[in-house]
Amino acid sequence: ISDIGAPFQVKHNVHVGFNADTGKIEGLPTPWMDLLQEANISRTEQLENPDAVMAALKVYNYSLRNKQEKWLANQETIDHETEEIEHQLDDSGRRKPSNDDDMVADITNDLKNRKMFADVNTLPVAGPGGHGSPATAPKQHRPVVDPQRPAVGAGAAGDHNGDQPQIRRKPKPEAPKALTEEEVMTQLRAIVNSGNPKTRYKIVKKLGSGASGTVYTAVDNVTQDKVAIKTMDLAQQPKKELIITEIKVMKDNKHPNLVNYLDSYLVDNDLWVIMEILEGGALTDVVTETVMRESQMAAICKETLKAVAFLHSKGIIHRDIKSDNVLLGMDGSVKVTDFGFCAQISPDEKRQTMVGTPYWMAPEVVSRKQYGNKVDVWSLGIMVIEMVEGEPPYLNETPLKALYLIATHGKPDVKSREKLSPELADFLDRCLETDVEKRASAEELLRHQFLMKAESLSTITPLIRAAKKILNKN
Template sequence: MDVASAAPARRREQRRLKEAARDAKIIENLRAICTDADPTKLYRNMVKIGQGASGGVFTAHSVDTNMSVAIKQMNLEKQPNKDLIINEILVMRESAHKNIVNYIDSFLHTGDLWVVMEYMEGGSLTDIVTNNMMTEGQIAAVAKETLEGISHLHAKGIIHRDIKSDNVLLGINGEVKLTDFGFCARLNDMDAKRRTMIGTPYWMAPEVVTRKDYGPKIDIWSLGIMTIEMIEGEPPYLHESPLRAIYLIATNGTPDLQSPTTLSSLCRDFLAKCLEVDADVRPSASEILQHPFLAKADKLRSLAPLIKASREARKNAAK
């Protein structure tokens, strides 16, 4: 091998060794977090309810308590960002709250990571918004509960960074809980700012897509976009490519509503506050929780008929 071809080969080998060392360290950290037990002896009646790029999601029952749980099963070899998994487990473990999906346990088993959490039988908010028309009282109820979860994270110095209807789960009686903490960022100092463009483009705040410094208020913008989902059934620009959506968010700022006159002035004002382009002016989670629109929130049980209708629609679609 000549010198010219040896250098790139050496660099590749160095990179491979570096990645292997990093992966070994992550596995070591996971072993420290996970329970040293065989989960197949602790959970029974596993039924697959979803499939992602890196593994499946199952429902199961605890052998000890017969409680229903959800289990995320991930093949670690197929995980490009193993550090995000540790992040997700740690955030869930440290963030017990009525509006955050409850973490139960985690296991390393035959090369797979099992993350056990409470099972939210009502499905995701996405199922609701695509199958139902929501009233303002119902929209206010979901927004308020989600904001309480966000406010709890922010008080602990954590930004969620991926607030959207897919990441809000519902209980059968209308409980509302945040999930999916892989993209969370920790701010050791709440004045600290970050610049990484992460999340899902259609819900990203202008300061994220333009790669400016940003803080916890990006979650408030995303909540505003999620509120539009509840009104219109989808976020703005969903039919554009992600790259085009990023351009439109940067260029247009606050998106237009399809039928603003059908909304109450309180709802329009709530949206305007959440979707304020200037992050310095945009309210914090604790501030927007005081908005009078949220006082219109219906009881959570008012969401139960929507959940039932969505479950029926899912069953019919599967036939």
């Protein structure tokens, strides 16, 4: 009889759960435990809402690990992302956990900067098999029964007395085949402008650079219009196929209330993307430095909703609606920005390298239940609170604590609610409905009575000028 060998490939499965005796959640990776301690979530809160604490931890950690990725989102990519978030702590997760030292460094850096605005909801949107999916509405496949296999619980033909329901087998979507480097470049050359951008555009100023590229302001020598140029080193992009998809989507889906894609070029191994630019700056400056009338808020909401409804009609979910991403023209025009791969190229590297702040997130983003395009409607409601109060709820909390509060409190309190008109109060209620089924859609809100109050967009211009003067941005 041969000797019994030593065991191999031993796995130690750690049970994660709430310990009522200690009043703590136990079994978490060390960085997660450190984060929980720093987040000011008390033992009482852990005892009362352990599921919410775990959900917040999972979303926060996933966001932290994937903070530099941002792609157009649709329902299919969100469903895949939810699966990855849920399996972070077990062996069924598709991605290997980050190195503990790297995670601790990321968490420490994020806690240092937690009170600064950052890119919210920057959860990646990888499609099946780790690749992103095209930014169009996912096809709905009818369930089909495998003709070679009887349905589970099915009796003989014509037997209607079986106790078990018949289950239809749904086909699993096939993972898209990765393109070779040569195929990617061939497809890119086919969709970009073959001209020379260095002769078409005159660079005026470098706005900043980040991990994904550099942003400049420039002048179009043909039209004399000011534009933004975002340059991206393709050698540093691991998902070039998604860039091809998104350029096609942006070319085909332009709207007056979106910061639109204008053109793109290949310069050696760099991709140049030409985008519209608005010189009024972000709505954030106006809401933090000036007091808006309800009629001006209505005008902003109306224009923002036009953009959101358009994206939703194309199967695209923005997932980052907030005042930072609503840009203003000096004529008061309103355009939504910061979606798709262009959002990865930020002029402010510090904002880009931080985990996304969660203050505009809907409760279902944390719980991952009924997560669909109405997350944008919730975020619009939080943006309305910004316009009313100057900042979103929970801004002084750590990001993890804010996630916990969003998951447990639902609709946030509005400090000055008694001062709101009935129309604005109802508009807020329709946006911040925690029951996703009852929450209004963007299309429905465009018909809301509050928007009937909208003033001319030109009335926003004095607010823009006042904010610029206060912030020395003239």
